[in-house]
Amino acid sequence: MLSIKNLHANIEGTEILRGINLEVKPGEVHAIMGPNGSGKSTLASVLAGREEYEVSEGEVSFLGKDLLDLSPEDRAREGIFLAFQYPVEIPGVSSTNFLKTAVNQVREYRGQEPLDAVSFLSLMKSKMGLVEIDQKLLSRSLNEGFSGGEKKRNEIFQMAMLEPKLAILDETDSGLDIDALRIVANGVNKLKSADNATIVVTHYQRLLDYIVPDYVHVLYKGRIVKSGTKELALELEEKGYDWIKEEVDGATV
Amino acid sequence: MELTQQAQTAEFFKRLNPNKLAQNRLDIFNQAKEALIKNGLPKLKEEEYKFTAITKTLDKAKVSLLPAEKFDISASLTRKEVIADLDADIIAFNNGVYDANLSSYSPSLNVNVEDGSTETASFKKHFGSYAKADKDAFIALNTVYAKEVVHIHLAKKEVLTKPVIFRYYQSNNQETSYPRVLITSEEFAEGAFIEQIISEEGSGYFINGLTEIYCAENTHLQYHKVQKQSKEAIEVNTLEVFQEKSSTFSSYLLSLQGGMLRNNLNITLNGSGGEANMNGLYLLNGQSHVDNHTSVDHREPHCNSNELYKGVLDDSSRGVFNGKIYVRRIAQKTNAFQQNNNILLSEDATINTKPQLEIWADDVKCSHGCTTGQLDEEALFYLQARGVGKVSARAMLLEAFAADVIANVSIDSLRNYMIDNIKERLGAHY
Ligand SMILES: Nc1ncnc2c1ncn2[C@@H]1O[C@H](COP(=O)(O)OP(=O)(O)O)[C@@H](O)[C@H]1O
Ligand SMILES: [Mg+2]
Numbered sequence: 001m002l003s004i005k006n007l008h009a010n011i012e013g014t015e016i017l018r019g020i021n022l023e024v025k026p027g028e029v030h031a032i033m034g035p036n037g038s039g040k041s042t043l044a045s046v047l048a049g050r051e052e053y054e055v056s057e058g059e060v061s062f063l064g065k066d067l068l069d070l071s072p073e074d075r076a077r078e079g080i081f082l083a084f085q086y087p088v089e090i091p092g093v094s095s096t097n098f099l100k101t102a103v104n105q106v107r108e109y110r111g112q113e114p115l116d117a118v119s120f121l122s123l124m125k126s127k128m129g130l131v132e133i134d135q136k137l138l139s140r141s142l143n144e145g146f147s148g149g150e151k152k153r154n155e156i157f158q159m160a161m162l163e164p165k166l167a168i169l170d171e172t173d174s175g176l177d178i179d180a181l182r183i184v185a186n187g188v189n190k191l192k193s194a195d196n197a198t199i200v201v202t203h204y205q206r207l208l209d210y211i212v213p214d215y216v217h218v219l220y221k222g223r224i225v226k227s228g229t230k231e232l233a234l235e236l237e238e239k240g241y242d243w244i245k246e247e248v249d250g251a252t253v
Numbered sequence: 254m255e256l257t258q259q260a261q262t263a264e265f266f267k268r269l270n271p272n273k274l275a276q277n278r279l280d281i282f283n284q285a286k287e288a289l290i291k292n293g294l295p296k297l298k299e300e301e302y303k304f305t306a307i308t309k310t311l312d313k314a315k316v317s318l319l320p321a322e323k324f325d326i327s328a329s330l331t332r333k334e335v336i337a338d339l340d341a342d343i344i345a346f347n348n349g350v351y352d353a354n355l356s357s358y359s360p361s362l363n364v365n366v367e368d369g370s371t372e373t374a375s376f377k378k379h380f381g382s383y384a385k386a387d388k389d390a391f392i393a394l395n396t397v398y399a400k401e402v403v404h405i406h407l408a409k410k411e412v413l414t415k416p417v418i419f420r421y422y423q424s425n426n427q428e429t430s431y432p433r434v435l436i437t438s439e440e441f442a443e444g445a446f447i448e449q450i451i452s453e454e455g456s457g458y459f460i461n462g463l464t465e466i467y468c469a470e471n472t473h474l475q476y477h478k479v480q481k482q483s484k485e486a487i488e489v490n491t492l493e494v495f496q497e498k499s500s501t502f503s504s505y506l507l508s509l510q511g512g513m514l515r516n517n518l519n520i521t522l523n524g525s526g527g528e529a530n531m532n533g534l535y536l537l538n539g540q541s542h543v544d545n546h547t548s549v550d551h552r553e554p555h556c557n558s559n560e561l562y563k564g565v566l567d568d569s570s571r572g573v574f575n576g577k578i579y580v581r582r583i584a585q586k587t588n589a590f591q592q593n594n595n596i597l598l599s600e601d602a603t604i605n606t607k608p609q610l611e612i613w614a615d616d617v618k619c620s621h622g623c624t625t626g627q628l629d630e631e632a633l634f635y636l637q638a639r640g641v642g643k644v645s646a647r648a649m650l651l652e653a654f655a656a657d658v659i660a661n662v663s664i665d666s667l668r669n670y671m672i673d674n675i676k677e678r679l680g681a682h683y
Contacts, residue, residue, distance in 0.1 A: 048634075049638070050634055051634070052630075072634060072637035072638050073637045073638075073641060073642050073643060073646075075638075076637070076639055076640035081638075087635070088629075088632050090629075090632045090635065090650070092654065092656055093636075093649055093650065093653045098636065098639070099639075101641055102641050105640050105641055105645065106640040141653075162639065
């Protein structure tokens with residue numbers, strides 16, 4: 001469903017992604033790990049269409065379409081969802097209005113009738129249960145004054161509302177206590193199906209106990225330098241990243 | 254003849270026949286006339302009109318400062334910008350002059366159209382007491398030329414059951430209208446006022462309005478104004494508010510369109526416990542130019558003033574904000590807050606903003622801040638990443654930015670009208 005070939009991206013001339021290759025098929029869970037600053041969020045942002053990044057080389061196709069050709073909103077409407085590492089606080093924009101607009105614009109794009117107020121609210125109710133998010137949060141402005149954990153939970157709630165085909169979770173686990181982590185992971189697992197896929201960006205193995213990956217990739221200096229199965233995550237947990245850094249840096253010298 | 258000169262010649266006053274004015278009114282008239290002859294209209298770069306070359310603009314538009322004649326107001330004009338579901342007492346003005354035919358208000362509303370030949374006691378006490386002709390040329394000009402004064406008086410404990418709406422109908426004549434209003438009150442009165450200027454697209458005119466409001470002790474008054482005029486409209490208006498002890502006054506201004514609009518709002522807090530709220534929102538595009546000059550004078554202790562002005566400027570529109578706060582030496586325990594935030598949507602749009610605080614008391618809380626920036630790109634991307642189209646996302650953010658300025662408008666129909674206009678201007682029909 002997602003095919004990334006030799007993707008290079010830079011910001012203001014600094015190359016951050018330096019040739020990424022990745023294939024994701026429906027039903028799969030991929031974990032992307034790697035030390036801070038290796039380019040994980042950049043990859044997620046480039047896939048979601050953030051304009052600050054310039055793609056200088058490579059291709060990304062998603063469900064047969066050239067992803068790089070699409071605006072951020074059209075990527076979302078095609079079924080890509082990015083759970084932000086740092087969700088933005090937007091004072092004055094009501095969570096509910098925003099979500100209703102988002103859901104209905106996505107539906108419109110897909111040729112579906114918009115949801116009326118009643119069916120929208122009942123959809124919201126059912127999804128709220130899924131991630132155990134407090135209704136009070138949703139009556140406030142989008143993410144405004146939310147704690148770190150509440151923001152992350154809200155990301156997963158939005159994901160549940162939008163039912164994406166490919167979800168990219170950028171460090172959704174960071175800042176969560178163990179209970180919140182379990183709830184968030186639970187939400188993600190319940191949304192999993194044979195038709196959709198998940199990319200989990202994390203640098204702790206902890207989350208992977210709950211969301212079990214089919215593949216684990218290590219991103220370092222803008223490249224995927226190692227891929228394996230979930231055992232790789234355990235190995236990283238145990239040994240850290242130094243051995244990988246040495247392998248890579250040693251090899252390039 | 255250039256207007257600056259025109260305003261100063263005897264010729265200019267020839268059409269006036271002030272002989273029939275009662276003595277007090279005549280004195281005020283003469284003072285205004287002298288001020289005008291002495292000072293003329295604002296000269297280029299004159300401090301108070303530094304960014305708003307009003308005299309030049311009037312000259313360029315070949316505006317005559319002579320008072321416009323009444324015109325035939327078409328039925329379609331009377332239907333323009335009617336606020337849906339607003340049940341209000343209507344006071345209509347035809348080119349600045351009271352229009353009885355188009356006005357309709359409850360018999361209980363105490364309205365007097367004063368031509369100046371006779372004066373009630375409260376009129377005599379308040380008229381011209383707050384808007385001083387030597388302070389501003391346009392106060393002088395209005396004082397000289399306003400034919401009649403619409404005087405509304407709220408008796409002790411009177412609570413207006415409906416808002417009063419002033420509808421100023423303007424023709425296309427490149428002449429000048431001088432509407433003049435005086436609102437006075439006695440203790441514990443409450444009331445809300447709305448002002449609209451109605452003109453056809455393409456109409457050129459100058460409107461120089463002046464409203465004085467006297468807030469007696471413990472009164473609650475609100476004044477709302479929506480500026481949605483022709484692109485050629487030129488306006489200088491002054492709202493002079495004088496507040497006694499424990500009175501609350503709130504103003505709301507929504508500026509959407511006009512050629513060059515200058516709004517002067519001056520509030521004097523003359524008794525302890527007073528509260529003044531000043532809210533302004535200017536959402537401009539094209540070549541609209543809107544200049545807000547506000548001042549609040551804390552003359553007594555324990556008063557609060559809150560000022561929030563926000564602007565979104567697109568195309569080559571221009572905004573000016575100047576906010577003066579004076580805190581006199583005896584005005585201890587003053588709280589004065591001022592905020593001016595702007596978003597520029599185009600490289601050609603400009604804003605000049607200047608807070609001016611003069612504080613002589615030491616035990617006060619004053620704060621002010623101004624910001625000018627672009628739309629928050631991070632927030633925009635966040636919304637887009639959820640499938641919200643760029644245009645809607647932009648509108649959503651702008652609307653959120655603007656909304657709090659009018660959030661406290663308590664007349665539902667008016668607030669809805671404002672919100673609809675804000676949405677329309679910001680493209681927020683998502
Ligand atoms: N806006 C930016 N301007 C310049 N450099 C950036 C910017 N954003 C990220 N980077 C750099 O790109 C690299 C990768 O960052 P990021 O993708 O956030 O890493 P990760 O998510 O793996 O921690 C880092 O070295 C970071 O400093
Ligand atoms: Mg990151």
